[in-house]
Amino acid sequence: MCRVCGGTVHQFFDFGRQPLSDMFLGPGDLEHEFFFRLAVGICESCTMTQLMDEVARDRMFHDAYPYHSSGSVHMRRHFEQTANRFLDTHLSGRGPDPFIVEIGCNDGVMLRTLGKAGVRHLGVEPSGGVADLARANGVRVRTDFFEEPTAADIVAEEGTADLIYAANTICHIPYIGSIFRGVDALLAPDGAFVFEDPYLGDILDRTTFDQIYDEHFFFFTVRSVQAVAARHGFEVVDVERLPVHGGEVRYTITRRGTRTPTAAVAELADLERARGLGTREAFDPFAADIERIRHELVTLLRGLAAEGKRVVGYGATAKSATVTNYCGIGPELISFVCDATPAKHGKLMPGSHIPVRPGEALADPYPDYAVLFAWNHAEEIMAKERAFHEAGGRWILYVPEVHIV
Numbered sequence: 171m172c173r174v175c176g177g178t179v180h181q182f183f184d185f186g187r188q189p190l191s192d193m194f195l196g197p198g199d200l201e202h203e204f205f206f207r208l209a210v211g212i213c214e215s216c217t218m219t220q221l222m223d224e225v226a227r228d229r230m231f232h233d234a235y236p237y238h239s240s241g242s243v244h245m246r247r248h249f250e251q252t253a254n255r256f257l258d259t260h261l262s263g264r265g266p267d268p269f270i271v272e273i274g275c276n277d278g279v280m281l282r283t284l285g286k287a288g289v290r291h292l293g294v295e296p297s298g299g300v301a302d303l304a305r306a307n308g309v310r311v312r313t314d315f316f317e318e319p320t321a322a323d324i325v326a327e328e329g330t331a332d333l334i335y336a337a338n339t340i341c342h343i344p345y346i347g348s349i350f351r352g353v354d355a356l357l358a359p360d361g362a363f364v365f366e367d368p369y370l371g372d373i374l375d376r377t378t379f380d381q382i383y384d385e386h387f388f389f390f391t392v393r394s395v396q397a398v399a400a401r402h403g404f405e406v407v408d409v410e411r412l413p414v415h416g417g418e419v420r421y422t423i424t425r426r427g428t429r430t431p432t433a434a435v436a437e438l439a440d441l442e443r444a445r446g447l448g449t450r451e452a453f454d455p456f457a458a459d460i461e462r463i464r465h466e467l468v469t470l471l472r473g474l475a476a477e478g479k480r481v482v483g484y485g486a487t488a489k490s491a492t493v494t495n496y497c498g499i500g501p502e503l504i505s506f507v508c509d510a511t512p513a514k515h516g517k518l519m520p521g522s523h524i525p526v527r528p529g530e531a532l533a534d535p536y537p538d539y540a541v542l543f544a545w546n547h548a549e550e551i552m553a554k555e556r557a558f559h560e561a562g563g564r565w566i567l568y569v570p571e572v573h574i575v
């Protein structure tokens with residue numbers, strides 16, 4: 171049943187049994203590894219694309235949650251620019267003491283800039299480990315899930331918020347009705363709710379099927395966000411396409427009737443309508459492309475293994491769990507994955523059990539090929555690892571199609 175409107179969700183792809191994408195395993199964890207069915211569908215009543223099955227939130231977001239937002243220089247810059255933009259827009263001209271709440275602040279990658287600027291702020295972050303990192307960055311954090319009761323507490327303790335912001339977090343939250351009711355309780359009458367998440371249009375255009383994993387519950391479009399906002403007395407008043415994580419949209423949402431929507435909102439919604447993005451049929455080519463990529467990637471990796479080539483992975487991303495497990499890729503095809511996140515080192519990748527090693531392992535010695543699982547950071551990583559390419563190493567990418575660089 172649709173988590174927005176209660177309508178029927180029509181499944182369009184089933185990845186089968188999948189592990190938790192951010193559950194990196196120690197040797198003792200292998201017996202009780204958790205699996206669920208990863209399948210995705212669309213509700214044609216409200217146009218929301220969503221997972222068919224939901225994983226309990228405490229299994230995913232806990233003290234050992236390993237994803238650190240500050241791991242990419244490019245993303246640090248993106249969030250610093252975002253914070254500075256808010257200083258000039260939503261947080262300016264709102265009295266002497268504007269207040270911003272961020273849902274899913276992670277290690278404080280965005281709020282640290284506002285904290286330094288002396289802006290009153292609060293991050294709401296259920297994953298204790300990354301919340302502590304945010305505190306070390308001078309950010310005020312409530313270790314909690316944002317939802318309606320949390321919002322009621324915050325407004326009682328600190329008053330209304332001028333801006334509520336979330337990046338790559340609202341799409342993680344199946345109980346989106348409670349989020350909107352919480353925003354309604356916490357947001358000042360003329361405040362704004364701004365969030366950015368991977369855009370379904372870009373996912374289909376680039377066949378980035380690995381954006382589909384346990385944590386990504388919703389795949390937003392302007393129209394589906396309009397549908398959920400409208401149910402709670404809000405409307406989308408601006409949209410902006412962002413070049414991060416393979417293509418995202420930033421939605422600006424206010425109470426209905428408080429602001430005139432920009433032309434960009436209707437333009438993107440019209441484009442979505444024209445390409446049938448709210449219907450099952452829109453996914454037919456996508457499903458065929460996913461199967462083709464699986465076939466080509468597995469064929470390539472088996473061929474390289476047969477030739478005795480050394481192949482590793484780069485970036486132990488959540489996305490890579492979908493790729494390795496759906497394609498049946500294990501240590502026999504990719505000997506290890508290197509990643510800069512200390513919490514992932516010495517662990518095994520979920521489901522595939524490929525070992526994770528530090529970034530320096532790439533050069534020890536350089537392999538013949540590296541599968542770029544962190545393709546969304548391609549520019550940054552390829553620049554950092556130029557010596558690998560100069561030494562004759564080649565990158566394997568699998569989106570938008572399998573190719574070697």
Ligand code: SAH
Pocket residue numbers: 231232235237239273274275276279294295296297300314315316317336337338339342343
């Ligand atoms: N904003 C960061 C982090 C994205 S990862 C960035 O863009 O890089 C998603 C984060 O959402 C995780 O840190 C997770 O712990 C957090 N999260 C999940 N459910 C949440 C909820 N209900 N309220 C607040 N944060 C939540």
Ligand code: TYD
Pocket residue numbers: 237241242243484485486487488489490508509510511529544545546547550551554
């Ligand atoms: P990312 O693609 O941002 O997200 P997700 O896990 O949600 O798919 O993850 C990037 C991963 O790649 C993260 O584990 C850190 C790692 N990484 C490196 O090891 N080196 C780098 O230079 C960068 C940018 C990322």
Ligand code: ZN
Pocket residue numbers: 172173174175176177213214215216217218
């Ligand atoms: Zn629906």
